[in-house]
Amino acid sequence: MSQTSDRQTEIAVEQAHVDIVYKRVDEMRTEAQAMRRRGDQLAHGARNEAIFEQAAMLFERDVMVRHATQILRTLDAEHEGLVFGRLDDTDGETMYVGRLGIRDVNFDNLVTDWRAPAAAAFYQATAEQPMNVVRRRVIRSTGQSVVDIDDDLLAPEKRPAGMAVVGEGALMASLTRARGDRMRDIVATIQREQDEAIRAPWKGVTEITGGPGTGKTAVALHRVAYLLYRDRRRMGGAGVLVIGPSPAFTSYISRVLPSMGEDTVELRSLGEVLDGVRAAGVDPAEVARVKGSLRMRRVLKRALREPPPDAPTELRTTYKGEVLKLDARDLAKVRRVVQGINRPPNQSRVDAAEALLEALWRKADSYELGFDRNELITELGERIEFHRFVVVWWPILTEQEALRLLADRDRLRRAAGRSLSPAEVDALVGSWADPSAPPTVADVALLDELRVLLGPPPKRHRRRTRAENPNWSPSPRRGEHYDEYSHIVVDEAQDLSPMQWRMIGRRGKYASWTVVGDPVQSSWPDPAEAEQARVSAVGARAQRRQFRLRTNYRNSAEIFELAAQVVTDVSTPDQLPHAVRTTGVKPSVRVVDPSELAEALRVATRQLLAEMDGTVGVITAASRLTEARTMLAEITDDRLSVVDGIEAKGLEYDAVVLVEPTELVTESTTGPRTLYVALTRATQRLTVLTSDPDWP
Numbered sequence: 001m002s003q004t005s006d007r008q009t010e011i012a013v014e015q016a017h018v019d020i021v022y023k024r025v026d027e028m029r030t031e032a033q034a035m036r037r038r039g040d041q042l043a044h045g046a047r048n049e050a051i052f053e054q055a056a057m058l059f060e061r062d063v064m065v066r067h068a069t070q071i072l073r074t075l076d077a078e079h080e081g082l083v084f085g086r087l088d089d090t091d092g093e094t095m096y097v098g099r100l101g102i103r104d105v106n107f108d109n110l111v112t113d114w115r116a117p118a119a120a121a122f123y124q125a126t127a128e129q130p131m132n133v134v135r136r137r138v139i140r141s142t143g144q145s146v147v148d149i150d151d152d153l154l155a156p157e158k159r160p161a162g163m164a165v166v167g168e169g170a171l172m173a174s175l176t177r178a179r180g181d182r183m184r185d186i187v188a189t190i191q192r193e194q195d196e197a198i199r200a201p202w203k204g205v206t207e208i209t210g211g212p213g214t215g216k217t218a219v220a221l222h223r224v225a226y227l228l229y230r231d232r233r234r235m236g237g238a239g240v241l242v243i244g245p246s247p248a249f250t251s252y253i254s255r256v257l258p259s260m261g262e263d264t265v266e267l268r269s270l271g272e273v274l275d276g277v278r279a280a281g282v283d284p285a286e287v288a289r290v291k292g293s294l295r296m297r298r299v300l301k302r303a304l305r306e307p308p309p310d311a312p313t314e315l316r317t318t319y320k321g322e323v324l325k326l327d328a329r330d331l332a333k334v335r336r337v338v339q340g341i342n343r344p345p346n347q348s349r350v351d352a353a354e355a356l357l358e359a360l361w362r363k364a365d366s367y368e369l370g371f372d373r374n375e376l377i378t379e380l381g382e383r384i385e386f387h388r389f390v391v392v393w394w395p396i397l398t399e400q401e402a403l404r405l406l407a408d409r410d411r412l413r414r415a416a417g418r419s420l421s422p423a424e425v426d427a428l429v430g431s432w433a434d435p436s437a438p439p440t441v442a443d444v445a446l447l448d449e450l451r452v453l454l455g456p457p458p459k460r461h462r463r464r465t466r467a468e469n470p471n472w473s474p475s476p477r478r479g480e481h482y483d484e485y486s487h488i489v490v491d492e493a494q495d496l497s498p499m500q501w502r503m504i505g506r507r508g509k510y511a512s513w514t515v516v517g518d519p520v521q522s523s524w525p526d527p528a529e530a531e532q533a534r535v536s537a538v539g540a541r542a543q544r545r546q547f548r549l550r551t552n553y554r555n556s557a558e559i560f561e562l563a564a565q566v567v568t569d570v571s572t573p574d575q576l577p578h579a580v581r582t583t584g585v586k587p588s589v590r591v592v593d594p595s596e597l598a599e600a601l602r603v604a605t606r607q608l609l610a611e612m613d614g615t616v617g618v619i620t621a622a623s624r625l626t627e628a629r630t631m632l633a634e635i636t637d638d639r640l641s642v643v644d645g646i647e648a649k650g651l652e653y654d655a656v657v658l659v660e661p662t663e664l665v666t667e668s669t670t671g672p673r674t675l676y677v678a679l680t681r682a683t684q685r686l687t688v689l690t691s692d693p694d695w696p
Contacts, residue, residue: 006164006166007148007149007166007167009164010149010164010166011146011147011148011149014083014086014137014139014146014149015145015146017083017096017110018082018083018139018141018144018146019144020104020110021082021083021096021098021102021110021111022082022144024102024103024104024105024110025082025102027105028102081098081099081139081140081141081188082098082099082100082102082111082141082144083096083097083098083111083139083141084097084098084099084114084138084139084140084141084187084188085097085098085114085119085122085136085137085138085139085188086135086136086137086139087121087122087125087133087135087136087137088133088134088135088137088163089132089133089134090132090133090134090155090158091132092160095109095112095118095119096110096111096112097111097112097114097119097122098111098112098113098114099113099114099187099259099260099261100113100261101113101116113229114187115225115226115229115230116229120195120199121133122136123190123191123192123194123195124192124195124196125154126154126192127154127155130154130155133154133155134153134154134155134158134159134160134163135151135152135153135154135159135163135165136151136152136154137149137150137151137152138150138151138167138188138189139188140188148167149166149167150166150167151164151165151166151167153165183217183218183252183253183255183256184256184259186215186218186222187222187260190219190222191215191551193547193549193550193551194215194218194219194222194549196547197219197223197547197549198219198222198223198226199223199226200223200545200547201545202227202230202231202234202235202487202512203512203543204512204513204542204543204544204545205512205513205514205515205538205539205542205543205544205545206223206512206513206514206515206545206547207515207516207544207545207546207547208220208514208515208516208517208547208549209516209517209518209519209546209547209548209549210518210548210549210550210577211518211520211521211549211550211552211575211576211577211680212518212521212552212554212555212560212563212577212676212677212680212681213552213553213554213555213560213577213579213652213680214549214550214551214552214553214554214577215549215553216491216516216517216518216549217253217491217516217650218256219516219549220242220489220491220514220516221242221253221256221257221489222256222260223489223514224240224242224257224262224265224487224489224514225257225260225261225262227240227487228240228262228265234486235486235487236264236486237486238484238485238486238510239264239265239266239478239482239484239485239486240264240265240266240485240486240487240488240489241265241266241268241485241487241488241489241507241508241511242265242266242267242268242488242489242491243268243269243270243273243488243489243490243491243504244267244268244269244270244491244492244650245269245270245491245492245495245646245649245650246269246270246271246441246646246647246649246650247269247271247272248641248643248647248651249269249491249492249649249650249651250267250268250269252650252651253267253650254267266478269441270441270444270445270496270500271439271440271441271444272444273444273448273503273504273507274444274447274448274451274481274503275480275481276480277400277439277444277447278438279438279439279440279441279443279444280438280439280440281438281440281441282440282441282442282622282646283431283440283441283442283443284622284667285523285667285668285669286427286669287427287428287430287431287442288440288441288442288497289497289524289525289526289669290420290424290427290428291428291431291440291442291443291445291446291497291499292442292445292497292498292499292500292524293497293498293499293526293529294498294499294529294532294533295419295420296446296449296499297449297499297502298417298419299412299415299416299417299419299420300402300415300446300449300450300453301453302414302415302416302417303402303405303406303411303412303415304345304402304450304453304454305335305339306405306411306414306415307331307332307335307393308392308395308397308405309405309408309411310392311392311393312331312389312392312393313327313328313331314326314327314328314331315330315331315356315360315389315393317360317380317383317385317386319360319364319371319376319379319380320369320371322364322367322369324360324363324364325363326356326359326360326363330359330363331393333359334352334355334356334359335352337355338351338352338355338394343455344453344454344455344456345394345397345453345454345455346396346397346454346455346456346457346458347455347456347458348394349390349391349394349396349458352390352393352394353381353386353387353390353394356386356389356390356393357377357380357381357386358377360376360377360380361373361376361377364376396457396458397454398454398457399447399448399450399451399454400439400447402450402454403432403439403443403446403447403450404432404435406428406429406432407429407432407433407435408429409425409426409429412425412428412429413425442497442499442500444503445497445499445500445502445503446499448502448503448506449499449502449503451481452506481506482507483506483507483508483509484509484510485507485508485510485511486510486511486512487511487512487513487514488504488507488508488511488512488513488514489513489514489515489516490504490513490514490515490516490517491516491517491650492516492517492521492649492650493515493516493517493534494517494518494519494521494522494523494524494527495517495521495522495523495524495649496524496530496534497524497530497533498526498529498530498532498533499533501530501533501534501536501537502533502536502537504537505533505536505537505538508537508538513538513542515534515538518575519575520567520570520571520575520576520673520676521649521673521676521677522670522673523646523668523669523670523673523674524670525669525670549577550577550578551577551578551580552577552578552579552580552680553580553581554652554680554683555579555581555680555682555683556579556581556582556583556585556683556684557579557580557581557582558582558583558584558585558586558587559579559587559679559680559682559686560577560579560680561579562586562587562589562679562686562696563676563679563680564576565696566661566665566672566675566676566679566696567672567673567676569671569672570670570671570672570673583684585684585685587685587686587687587688588685588686588687588688589688589690589695589696590604590687590688590689590690591690591691591692591693591695592689592690592691593691594691597631597659597660597689597691598631600689601618601628601631601632601657601659601689602631602632602634602635604657604687604689605618605632605635605640605657606635607687608655608657608685608687609635609637609639609640611655611685612654612655612684612685613654614639614653614654614655614683614684615639615640615641615653615654615655616637616639616640616641616653616654616655616656616657617640617641617642617643617648617651617653617655617656617657617681617682618632618640618641618642618643618656618657618659619643619644619645619648619656619657619658619659619664619678619681620642620643620644620645620658620659620660620663620664621644621645621659621660621663621664621666621667622644622645622646622667623663623667624644624659624660624663625642625643625644628642628659629642641653645664645668645674645675645677645678646674648677648678648681649677651681652681652682652683653681653682653683654682654683654684654685655682655684655685655686655687656678656679656681656682656685656686656687657687657688657689658678658679658686658687658688658689659689660689660690660691661675661678661679661688661690661695661696662690662692662695664678
């Protein structure tokens with residue numbers, strides 16, 4: 001029988017089983033809907049019962065409806081390819097592996113959940129260690145239709161007569177498929193080294209490192225799904241938070257977990273970690289470097305000790321015909337006394353009022369007029385003009401208001417002391433010069449630091465609304481500034497500044513961690529300072545386990561060979577992954593005159609869109625991004641994205657046009673690392689446009 005006939009016969013076999021599975025899923029959905037209806041009926045019946053019976057019936061209703069709703073949510077999740085794998089063992093037993101565990105009406109197993117211990121062999125068995133597996137089969141479906149299969153024969157000597165083996169390898173087939181605008185899950189093609197990281201214990205810190213295309217992000221997301229499956233009570237109740245580098249990245253990965261039935265995980269970009277704030281841009285690398293340094297914590301603390309710019313410099317009042325006055329020197333002394341209490345400023349207004357009244361009493365006492373202390377303090381403390389003075393002299397500040405005060409150069413210079421150079425002060429003042437500008441990604445960590453330093457405002461202090469603050473974003477369902485997550489995933493961790501680590505660490509007081517990154521791709525210039533902050537954030541005594549992924553599944557070998565050239569001076573050979581796939585198509589490096597760049601970009605982009613079925617990314621330096629988008633404004637194909645080197649982090653495209661690579665190096669504080677990231681985004685085709693005839 002021919003290979004084609006074998007394939008069609010085997011596809012028909014798998015289709016028959018898949019049909020049984022989906023039929024059972026429909027039955028389960030009907031059963032869950034009926035359960036929910038019964039729960040609603042219980043609620044109606046409870047109205048006519050005595051109070052205790054009513055409470056019991058309502059509790060039963062809640063449990064029934066909640067359980068039915070969870071089943072329906074799971075069954076209705078995106079699960080194209082519900083059944084994606086099959087194992088045939090040496091005992092003649094067959095097990096199907098899929099996104100969900102499904103049993104028939106007799107509780108016999110139709111599909112084993114990929115996260116179950118029994119399914120581990122699907123990912124861990126190899127020809128060297130077959131784990132009792134003879135044949136591993138990957139089943140690829142569109143909707144409910146099986147369209148292809150690929151087999152691995154792991155124990156050929158135990159292959160029974162008549163067992164067909166078809167296909168050329170599921171992994172390689174999946175790597176050549178066109179990309180969309182969302183990351184796909186990899187449940188059908190998880191490799192052994194990836195599976196070991198996915199199934200690692202939940203406690204402590206799990207570090208996953210590896211070069212571009214090694215599947216770090218996918219592994220981290222599948223690890224979340226695995227942990228929720230194994231320990232949903234602990235993980236699901238307190239919640240899981242996944243933090244990525246940018247909104248483009250979180251959008252790109254947004255469907256991975258829901259496709260596996262997990263829709264309760266919270267995804268945030270670095271610019272969205274602080275509730276009520278959403279960043280709308282990034283700073284130039286040098287400015288971001290200053291804002292992200294731990295030096296800024298000292299600057300912010302000193303800045304909050306400064307009086308507000310409109311604070312009165314004199315308090316004058318009369319008592320029983322005598323004028324009592326506190327001048328600027330007196331008021332400065334009172335402020336130092338209040339600050340010495342070491343209570344957050346927003347919780348110190350009462351302290352400030354009491355200290356002012358005490359200073360007025362001492363002033364009166366110095367006149368030897370014989371006033372009663374308690375009477376003086378009580379009467380002055382009840383005067384409306386005194387309260388008005390305190391409100392202005394010791395205002396309650398939001399973190400946004402406190403940060404805007406640092407746009408004053410003299411104020412920032414005093415707060416900076418020796419922590420910042422004059423040039424750094426000027427750079428920060430320039431970045432905050434426009435009071436209406438939204439915060440940058442680096443500003444968000446500073447705002448979070450100020451939030452903690454200021455302390456919560458009194459309860460009667462009204463928070464800003466969306467109408468008053470266009471950068472306002474709604475509070476999460478877990479409550480504002482929630483800090484009790486059970487597990488936190490940090491992706492592209494090598495780029496986090498120390499201040500960002502402090503911000504994230506506050507959300508993980510009780511969390512275990514999955515930290516994902518690649519030192520070679522780092523855009524943070526001081527790794528030692530960042531490492532210190534990272535250890536402090538995740539816990540210095542936390543148990544650590546490390547996994548290094550060494551195989552590049554994304555890039556063709558031809559593309560990665562070019563990318564590796566640009567980081568030879570900042571990496572060691574063991575830090576670079578091995579690209580396992582070849583296409584026979586080398587990157588196209590085109591030298592263009594700067595005056596002809598716009599037309600060359602349009603031509604190269606149209607060419608790749610015409611030749612590729614999937615996505616095309618145009619990557620430029622941040623300083624050229626707006627210009628590039630204008631150049632390509634007439635191309636309206638939804639498959640096209642135009643991003644800068646930082647935005648490209650974590651993303652992938654079928655083809656990439658890279659514009660002026662030298663510019664990505666010169667605008668970075670870490671040399672060629674951002675360029676390395678940009679060069680490794682393409683899976684199939686790469687075109688480089690450069691005005692430098694000697695590049696690379």
